[in-house]
Amino acid sequence: LWCKLQQPDQMSSFQQASDTIYVHAEAVPVNGFNRATAPSSSSTCNEAGAREYLGGHKWPLGLQNTSINNLAKIPIRFFICDDSGSMILSDGHKLMSTAAGVQKFVTCTRWQELTEGLKFHAGLARAASAPTEFRLLNGGPPIRIGIPDENENARFELLMSKLEQSPSGETPLCRHIREVTDTIRAMEGQLRATGQKACVIIATDG
Structure with a gap:
């Protein structure tokens, strides 16, 4: 697997070829990950x-309907989330409520901005029994939420605890993309047969 990386301070459309770096990344199995246990595309x-x-x-009914319809069309979601050291930079924003009940954006770290959204999607996955895999680049094996079994609450609490930790480490993005691709490929026949899709969300700062 070859990944094309760019220098973060040279992202202009006039970038010269000499600014591009090619690195070779090997796919490494994640401990405890079993492709055979991937959620079925027939999940409701x-x-x-x-x-x-x-x-x-406070979602209006129309948006609720759209979201629920999409859950049926996309029976499995993958979040690949950047928890590397650069996410500690304080140029993010999140919505907060004041004592008077007024909502406004406040400055926060990139990681805090990202985890606000991840917590929402994890909560939705659990409430809707919508299989969703959360992958932190440096945070250990992936955690799957939305599988209604006796371990669901434990998995959810584990994910919440990881989202409260400080980001650190590098950005092994290619490995995670490769592993998610392999998982989807194993489900390809069933997804095509039912006219469904898998959704991959990559949340990274570059």
Whole structure:
């Protein structure tokens, strides 16, 4: 697997070829990951749970309907999340409520901005029983939420605890993309047969 990297301070459209670096990245298995246990594309979401969760976040009915319809069309989601050291920089923003109930954006770290969104999607996955895999680049094996079994709450709490930790390390993005690609390829036949798709979200600062 070959990945093309660019110098972060040279991202202009006039970049010269000499500014491009090519690196070779080997795919390394993640401990505890078993492709055979990947969520089935035939999974059905908990519509009542999804509506309760989205309604609690003040989503209007139309957006709730769209989200629930998408859960049926996309039975598996993968979040590849950058928890490298650069995410500690304080040029992020998140929405906060004042004592008067007024919402406004405040400055925060890139990691805090990202984890606000990840917590929402993890909560939705659990409420809707919508299989979703969260991968932190440096945070250990992937964590799958939205599989309604006896270990669901433990997995959810583990993910929440990891999102509270400070980011550190490098950016082994290529390895995670390769592993997600292999997982989707193993599900390809079933996804095509049912006319469904897998969704991959890559959240990184570069």
